[in-house]
Amino acid sequence: MIEIITTGGTIDKVYFDAKSTYEVGESPVGELLREANLTVDIRVRPLLRKDSLEMTDADRAQIRRAVQESATERIVITHGTDTMVETGRALLGIAGKTLVLTGAMLPARFRSTDALFNVASAITAVQLLPPGVYIAMHGRIFDPRTTRKNVAENRFETLAGD
Amino acid sequence: MIEIITTGGTIDKVYFDAKSTYEVGESPVGELLREANLTVDIRVRPLLRKDSLEMTDADRAQIRRAVQESATERIVITHGTDTMVETGRALLGIAGKTLVLTGAMLPARFRSTDALFNVASAITAVQLLPPGVYIAMHGRIFDPRTTRKNVAENRFETLAGD
Amino acid sequence: MIEIITTGGTIDKVYFDAKSTYEVGESPVGELLREANLTVDIRVRPLLRKDSLEMTDADRAQIRRAVQESATERIVITHGTDTMVETGRALLGIAGKTLVLTGAMLPARFRSTDALFNVASAITAVQLLPPGVYIAMHGRIFDPRTTRKNVAENRFETLAGD
Amino acid sequence: MIEIITTGGTIDKVYFDAKSTYEVGESPVGELLREANLTVDIRVRPLLRKDSLEMTDADRAQIRRAVQESATERIVITHGTDTMVETGRALLGIAGKTLVLTGAMLPARFRSTDALFNVASAITAVQLLPPGVYIAMHGRIFDPRTTRKNVAENRFETLAGD
Numbered sequence: 001m002i003e004i005i006t007t008g009g010t011i012d013k014v015y016f017d018a019k020s021t022y023e024v025g026e027s028p029v030g031e032l033l034r035e036a037n038l039t040v041d042i043r044v045r046p047l048l049r050k051d052s053l054e055m056t057d058a059d060r061a062q063i064r065r066a067v068q069e070s071a072t073e074r075i076v077i078t079h080g081t082d083t084m085v086e087t088g089r090a091l092l093g094i095a096g097k098t099l100v101l102t103g104a105m106l107p108a109r110f111r112s113t114d115a116l117f118n119v120a121s122a123i124t125a126v127q128l129l130p131p132g133v134y135i136a137m138h139g140r141i142f143d144p145r146t147t148r149k150n151v152a153e154n155r156f157e158t159l160a161g162d
Numbered sequence: 163m164i165e166i167i168t169t170g171g172t173i174d175k176v177y178f179d180a181k182s183t184y185e186v187g188e189s190p191v192g193e194l195l196r197e198a199n200l201t202v203d204i205r206v207r208p209l210l211r212k213d214s215l216e217m218t219d220a221d222r223a224q225i226r227r228a229v230q231e232s233a234t235e236r237i238v239i240t241h242g243t244d245t246m247v248e249t250g251r252a253l254l255g256i257a258g259k260t261l262v263l264t265g266a267m268l269p270a271r272f273r274s275t276d277a278l279f280n281v282a283s284a285i286t287a288v289q290l291l292p293p294g295v296y297i298a299m300h301g302r303i304f305d306p307r308t309t310r311k312n313v314a315e316n317r318f319e320t321l322a323g324d
Numbered sequence: 325m326i327e328i329i330t331t332g333g334t335i336d337k338v339y340f341d342a343k344s345t346y347e348v349g350e351s352p353v354g355e356l357l358r359e360a361n362l363t364v365d366i367r368v369r370p371l372l373r374k375d376s377l378e379m380t381d382a383d384r385a386q387i388r389r390a391v392q393e394s395a396t397e398r399i400v401i402t403h404g405t406d407t408m409v410e411t412g413r414a415l416l417g418i419a420g421k422t423l424v425l426t427g428a429m430l431p432a433r434f435r436s437t438d439a440l441f442n443v444a445s446a447i448t449a450v451q452l453l454p455p456g457v458y459i460a461m462h463g464r465i466f467d468p469r470t471t472r473k474n475v476a477e478n479r480f481e482t483l484a485g486d
Numbered sequence: 487m488i489e490i491i492t493t494g495g496t497i498d499k500v501y502f503d504a505k506s507t508y509e510v511g512e513s514p515v516g517e518l519l520r521e522a523n524l525t526v527d528i529r530v531r532p533l534l535r536k537d538s539l540e541m542t543d544a545d546r547a548q549i550r551r552a553v554q555e556s557a558t559e560r561i562v563i564t565h566g567t568d569t570m571v572e573t574g575r576a577l578l579g580i581a582g583k584t585l586v587l588t589g590a591m592l593p594a595r596f597r598s599t600d601a602l603f604n605v606a607s608a609i610t611a612v613q614l615l616p617p618g619v620y621i622a623m624h625g626r627i628f629d630p631r632t633t634r635k636n637v638a639e640n641r642f643e644t645l646a647g648d
Contacts, residue, residue, distance in 0.1 A: 037591060040626050114522045124606070138522070139610070156525075
């Protein structure tokens with residue numbers, strides 16, 4: 001059993017025409033996975049609907065608690081990219097759990113998006129990696145302790161010296 | 163020959179992850195049409211990139227001028243839905259031209275969107291209707307003089323008494 | 325009210341992995357239209373599931389009967405492209421009905437397909453045209469009496485001299 | 487650097503309207519990956535265009551040779567599902583290479599398909615697993631020595647007793 005905890009971010013953004021705004025909405029991750037015809041047992045748990053820039057210490061404590069209280073050992077967390085590294089660091093040191101954070105640069109509801117690739121990558125990585133915290137983005141696996149989001153180039157990279 | 167003049171609106175909205183905002187961008191209408199394998203001759207002309215709520219009288223005058231100066235008699239105008247009716251009225255009375263306004267409630271770049279249906283409907287209507295100004299939305303053809311956008315229900319409707 | 329009668333053809337083809345074959349299946353037209361957010365009243369009626377090359381005189385008689393017995397005056401018929409013209413001719417001479425045939429070169433279930441454009445075009449044309457039989461393909465409206473499918477170039481064209 | 491060798495199968499199937507048939511065509515895997523915005527270095531190498539039921543011993547020898555001669559240690563092989571297990575077994579015993587086979591139950595060009603999920607899963611697994619041969623399907627990783635395709639249920643499963 002794999003649990004997917006959704007917390008918001010670009011991956012979950014929907015468009016509200018009535019207000020001409022673009023906000024975090026109900027996560028489409030469960031729907032995305034239906035067409036992948038998976039035989040691995042997955043449970044999606046919606047936890048937060050936050051832009052990653054608005055994620056507070058209290059939110060991170062809530063995610064940590066959700067992970068610790070979960071009965072599953074393998075957990076994927078979907079999250080906004082801007083502070084994914086910070087949340088990853090806030091989840092360090094939980095014994096016996098493999099945690100993989102992922103997200104997307106373009107909303108999952110777009111016709112062209114990196115969302116499905118990243119979620120598939122995270123679901124695979126969470127089954128193969130030993131306990132610890134990881135980030136799965138752009139086809140690579142990162143260690144949150146030595147990673148940053150390069151905002152100008154819109155991608156994750158390993159810190160120099162690593 | 164059919165000309166498509168793009169002026170912005172939800173149909174053209176793209177997502178900028180760097181700024182976590184959602185703005186009018188380069189119109190995807192030309193790209194949408196490529197896969198439709200059309201044999202009718204179409205030219206896409208990008209004119210404005212405006213949210214329809216920000217459309218001014220000067221913008222409408224510019225659209226009217228573009229229509230009058232166009233060598234083609236059959237013109238589709240993509241436009242935001244909030245003030246599509248107003249722009250339609252501002253284009254009344256141009257002799258010898260069939261004008262069809264259309265747009266979308268969800269961006270054309272979404273996986274699920276009304277954009278392609280509406281553009282296809284407008285391209286068809288502009289070939290079949292006599293000179294005048296029309297709105298093609300939700301599978302119906304409206305007269306801008308007797309139409310309004312029902313914001314609460316997010317759809318166009320004919321004014322009572324019509 | 326517009327009725328859509330589905331008869332099969334490429335537009336309705338699905339892929340059966342178990343048999344590694346590709347066959348006419350349940351028509352996806354109704355599903356396609358759901359995301360277009362239409363306000364025009366549409367009823368989809370599945371009639372046949374035939375490759376257009378296998379369409380017989382008896383099938384065409386059945387389609388003609390279905391059209392004549394329908395309570396609606398505006399009917400779209402989805403059909404394979406290879407013999408769409410022949411079926412169009414077999415439907416000539418029904419008083420008081422506007423009939424528009426359409427289909428697709430690529431199955432509607434493909435990510436990139438002409439199906440939605442063509443169906444949108446047909447739904448629009450059937451509302452605007454006087455009684456008679458028409459073909460809506462590639463953004464154009466054809467008269468089946470003077471049209472043929474150019475198989476080599478995979479498109480419909482008006483017969484020379486028309 | 488990861489190499490992706492494409493050999494055909496359902497994942498690569500395209501539709502030829504001219505012949506109303508559905509055949510293995512140019513692999514869409516490279517195109518699929520472009521929108522995933524990967525930062526891992528990937529090279530796609532088209533090798534065969536075969537239905538997996540038509541894959542011969544000579545074909546498998548050719549795939550084995552391609553793997554052995556490749557300069558890369560991490561190789562994904564896209565393949566039809568019917569004989570993916572057999573090809574996996576034919577690739578056993580190559581020292582120092584991690585090989586992951588994957589494919590799809592529905593063509594990658596479909597709007598709804600398992601292709602992208604499976605390829606993403608394979609690209610992730612090939613980076614995390616030690617040398618050996620694996621199958622990535624439906625979100626799980628299989629060992630070809632103890633796996634079979636359950637044709638009736640259209641999915642891979644581990645042999646009883648494993």
